[in-house]
Amino acid sequence: MTSLARDSLFDTIAGAATAESPVWGDALLPVERRAVEPVFSTLVPDHVLALGVETIYEGYLVHYGRPRLFSLSDQDTSLLLGDYLYAHGLVHVGATGLVEAVVDLAELLSLCAQCRAEGIDGDGAAWAATAARLGAGGLDEARAALREDHDPGPLLGIARATSGADAVGRALAFHARLTG
Numbered sequence: 001m002t003s004l005a006r007d008s009l010f011d012t013i014a015g016a017a018t019a020e021s022p023v024w025g026d027a028l029l030p031v032e033r034r035a036v037e038p039v040f041s042t043l044v045p046d047h048v049l050a051l052g053v054e055t056i057y058e059g060y061l062v063h064y065g066r067p068r069l070f071s072l073s074d075q076d077t078s079l080l081l082g083d084y085l086y087a088h089g090l091v092h093v094g095a096t097g098l099v100e101a102v103v104d105l106a107e108l109l110s111l112c113a114q115c116r117a118e119g120i121d122g123d124g125a126a127w128a129a130t131a132a133r134l135g136a137g138g139l140d141e142a143r144a145a146l147r148e149d150h151d152p153g154p155l156l157g158i159a160r161a162t163s164g165a166d167a168v169g170r171a172l173a174f175h176a177r178l179t180g
Contacts, residue, residue, distance in 0.1 A: 010036040013055050014069050016088060017081075024081055027070045035068040039174045043131040043163040049101060052092035053131055056105060059085025064116055064123075065179035101135035111143055122152030124175045128159035128168050 014034075018025035028034075040057055041050035061067040062082035072078040086109060093101050108130040112123045126146060133139055142154035159168045 009038065009051055009054055010034065010069060012051060013058060020084065023077060024084065027072050027081060029069060029071050037068070037174060039171050039178070040127045040131040043128060043159065043167060043171055044134050048096055049093055049134055052089045053134070055085050055092060056089030057127070059083065059089065060112065061178055098135045100137065104130050104134055104139065107143060111147060114147060120146070120150045122146045122150065122155065124172045125152035125155040125159065127175065128171055129155040132159045132162035
């Protein structure tokens with residue numbers, strides 16, 4: 001992804017949030033403090049879905065990590081902003097008509113919430129595999145391995161086989177910095 005495309009992606013997320021609510025606009029970090037580096041959208045096979053994935057991921061970071069675009073000190077406002085970003089990202093993906101991709105992302109958010117609630121390591125693997133196979137299916141057994149056996153290995157294997165070990169490694173390293 002070129003720096004212009006990357007900047008445009010994050011400008012779009014920030015602009016939409018600002019247009020939605022002055023509260024979200026006030027929560028935006030100054031431009032020079034934003035970490036505008038895509039994480040999992042780099043693994044998405046269809047660039048049209050990148051905006052939705054990064055919007056949802058920013059919501060995930062608002063809930064569970066260090067957001068790249070926003071700074072909020074109030075927990076209630078953070079919860080609402082994260083939920084807004086989840087919903088807005090799903091709207092972007094839904095607009096493509098790829099119902100399977102919306103289902104994949106809903107499954108991802110559910111699985112990651114379970115991982116967080118139960119202290120299971122594996123949210124990065126879930127993000128990577130979902131991004132790599134977004135809308136293509138083939139994740140049910142691997143999701144079950146994480147959900148039931150706390151084993152992220154099958155999801156990591158799918159992500160690496162689909163997007164390459166180097167690309168997945170970069171995404172996971174950045175994810176660890178943002179959520180660790």
